[in-house]
Amino acid sequence: MDVEIWRRAFRRYGWISATAGLIGLIFALLMSRKGGTYFAESQVLLVNPSAGQFQAVNDTAHLSVRTEDLPALAESTSVVSYLAHAIHFNGKLSALRPRIRVRLAEGSSIMPITFSAADEREAIAGANALADALTSYDRKVTTSRFDRLVDDLQSQIRRSGRTLADLDQRLASITAEHPLLGGTKDGGASLTSRIVDLEAKRDDADALLQGDQEVANGLAALIHSTRPLANEELSDSDQVYSQLKAQYAADAAHLAFIQKQYSGRYPGLPELLNQQRKEIAQLNRRRTNAVSRSPLFSKTYAGIYTQRAAADAKVASDQAIITAYNERLHEQRQQLLSSTGESTGLAELRREHDAEDAAYAQLASRLTSAIADRSEAASLGSIAVIDRADSASRATWSTSKLIGLAGFLCALFIGLGIGYLLEAYRNNLDAPEKIIKLYGAPVYATVGK
Amino acid sequence: MISKADREQFAFLAFHVFFRYSTKPIVAVTSALAGDGKGYVGAGLARALAMSGRSTVLIEVSGNSETAMTTLQTYSVNSSFDSMRMDERIVADARETRHALREINARFDVLVIVIEDLFTTSMNLELLSVSSCVVISIAMGRRADHADLRLRDFLVALEKPIAGVVPTLKSAQSVSLPALTKTTPLGTSRAMPTMIAALANSGT
Numbered sequence: 018m019d020v021e022i023w024r025r026a027f028r029r030y031g032w033i034s035a036t037a038g039l040i041g042l043i044f045a046l047l048m049s050r051k052g053g054t055y056f057a058e059s060q061v062l063l064v065n066p067s068a069g070q071f072q073a074v075n076d077t078a079h080l081s082v083r084t085e086d087l088p089a090l091a092e093s094t095s096v097v098s099y100l101a102h103a104i105h106f107n108g109k110l111s112a113l114r115p116r117i118r119v120r121l122a123e124g125s126s127i128m129p130i131t132f133s134a135a136d137e138r139e140a141i142a143g144a145n146a147l148a149d150a151l152t153s154y155d156r157k158v159t160t161s162r163f164d165r166l167v168d169d170l171q172s173q174i175r176r177s178g179r180t181l182a183d184l185d186q187r188l189a190s191i192t193a194e195h196p197l198l199g200g201t202k203d204g205g206a207s208l209t210s211r212i213v214d215l216e217a218k219r220d221d222a223d224a225l226l227q228g229d230q231e232v233a234n235g236l237a238a239l240i241h242s243t244r245p246l247a248n249e250e251l252s253d254s255d256q257v258y259s260q261l262k263a264q265y266a267a268d269a270a271h272l273a274f275i276q277k278q279y280s281g282r283y284p285g286l287p288e289l290l291n292q293q294r295k296e297i298a299q300l301n302r303r304r305t306n307a308v309s310r311s312p313l314f315s316k317t318y319a320g321i322y323t324q325r326a327a328a329d330a331k332v333a334s335d336q337a338i339i340t341a342y343n344e345r346l347h348e349q350r351q352q353l354l355s356s357t358g359e360s361t362g363l364a365e366l367r368r369e370h371d372a373e374d375a376a377y378a379q380l381a382s383r384l385t386s387a388i389a390d391r392s393e394a395a396s397l398g399s400i401a402v403i404d405r406a407d408s409a410s411r412a413t414w415s416t417s418k419l420i421g422l423a424g425f426l427c428a429l430f431i432g433l434g435i436g437y438l439l440e441a442y443r444n445n446l447d448a449p450e451k452i453i454k455l456y457g458a459p460v461y462a463t464v465g466k
Numbered sequence: 467m468i469s470k471a472d473r474e475q476f477a478f479l480a481f482h483v484f485f486r487y488s489t490k491p492i493v494a495v496t497s498a499l500a501g502d503g504k505g506y507v508g509a510g511l512a513r514a515l516a517m518s519g520r521s522t523v524l525i526e527v528s529g530n531s532e533t534a535m536t537t538l539q540t541y542s543v544n545s546s547f548d549s550m551r552m553d554e555r556i557v558a559d560a561r562e563t564r565h566a567l568r569e570i571n572a573r574f575d576v577l578v579i580v581i582e583d584l585f586t587t588s589m590n591l592e593l594l595s596v597s598s599c600v601v602i603s604i605a606m607g608r609r610a611d612h613a614d615l616r617l618r619d620f621l622v623a624l625e626k627p628i629a630g631v632v633p634t635l636k637s638a639q640s641v642s643l644p645a646l647t648k649t650t651p652l653g654t655s656r657a658m659p660t661m662i663a664a665l666a667n668s669g670t
Contacts, residue, residue: 446607455614455615455618456614464507464632
């Protein structure tokens, strides 16, 4: 820097420096009128509510607010509004924010909060109000999520209760209108249960019928197989046949003896054979006459026939019973179908009522849990006040004065700098050096005044 | 009007001029812009040179670009160095001007030529070319002009040495004196006679 330029600059543009200095001086005087400032400090502790012990600031897993957000939180509208209310401040909230300072230290659980004010009591009240505001805000944030849940569950429970009341009313009206559907006071079975009972009886009767049917079928098969025996008995009961049969047997034996004795050389053998043939034919004729009678003359056959008849009667009886049951069922069903709408709706209503009742119970359980959780969260906070401000310190030389002094000096230097620049870049030939530099020739004389 | 300091300044300047250009020098006094005080400087330099014992003539050159005629007004300093008188007024065309200058130079030891409007006529440039050296007057405090650069570059191109640059202050740039000039039919500039008269009236 050329000293000569500075000298010329000060001589030529000193008025600029003087003006700037004057402006700076006025600014400094205005700032100095602000007076001294009091600083009060309160401290809050960051607590881990789940562990129940102090938590370092940099371990924020369980805090409701992130530590890096705490300074911004301290200047948030809600906290500053609380502060303004506490210190009876009626101006703009933005005027309070510069007076708030929150410091965070690495590895420390303690967060100091500083508030500055012109009045000592206001500074103390402000620092304490900030600490309280942060604490209550933290609690509010912690419980707010439960508040919404509780409100939601309560509204759902109210809706469910109204639905249940409506269902109860409709059930009561239907049962009052159709007692058979809903059951009577004298304890009689409902139509549906009666139908069920009849169906059960019908099923029993059907099973019985099947058993009797099997017996009847078995007896029928037995009768058929008993017919040859019956024929024998019929034949045996014919005396003529019996005599013929005895005679034939004797003659057959005699013939057999003869044949054996004489082996066909007996002269009367053909006659004996012919006689035997006649006896056989006569026997067959007689047998045919015997068996042509009703088989019932056979004791065995008659006995089985009687059993079969009894079985058939049993079967018929069973069928009649089943038919009666079917008719009764049909009648009951017709009666039931005549009130189809109410019975079906009643069942649906009952199902709906049961489902709604279950939902109501579940909602009530969830609501109870949410209320309990909210209470627990409200009792434990992430931020607790450990040190309230009870005094305020005053700066030895207020910031406003420092700012004023700095402003004055800056203005002065800026003025000098402007003057230097103006002089340095001034191309007026007002010095012999400039003329020499321009023409490259010496200046031996300067004339005139 | 002219202080003792100015007279001393002119003497200092004359010493340096004559020290370097001692053989019948023709000193051209000019300036880049009008009003820079070249007339004052020319007169003061001529007086100082005369006081040093050299016969000195001051020539004021006025050119007319329309007629191409040049007026050479010559002034000489009297023996008491208290005044100057106009000796001759030579009106010559371009061709004769140089011849006239040679004749004047033959009679005098030093010629001091004050050239106005250097670049307006070729005669001015011609006069510059015959000069031994150039003294430039410049008004102190004015802004540097492109005319300054043009003059400097021109002199460098002509290889004309600049004997010195004389910054002039206010009083040298405009002189307020009683009307001592004489008007001429050709309209010679009035400034030179007025300054010369002022120089004469200031005395030693």
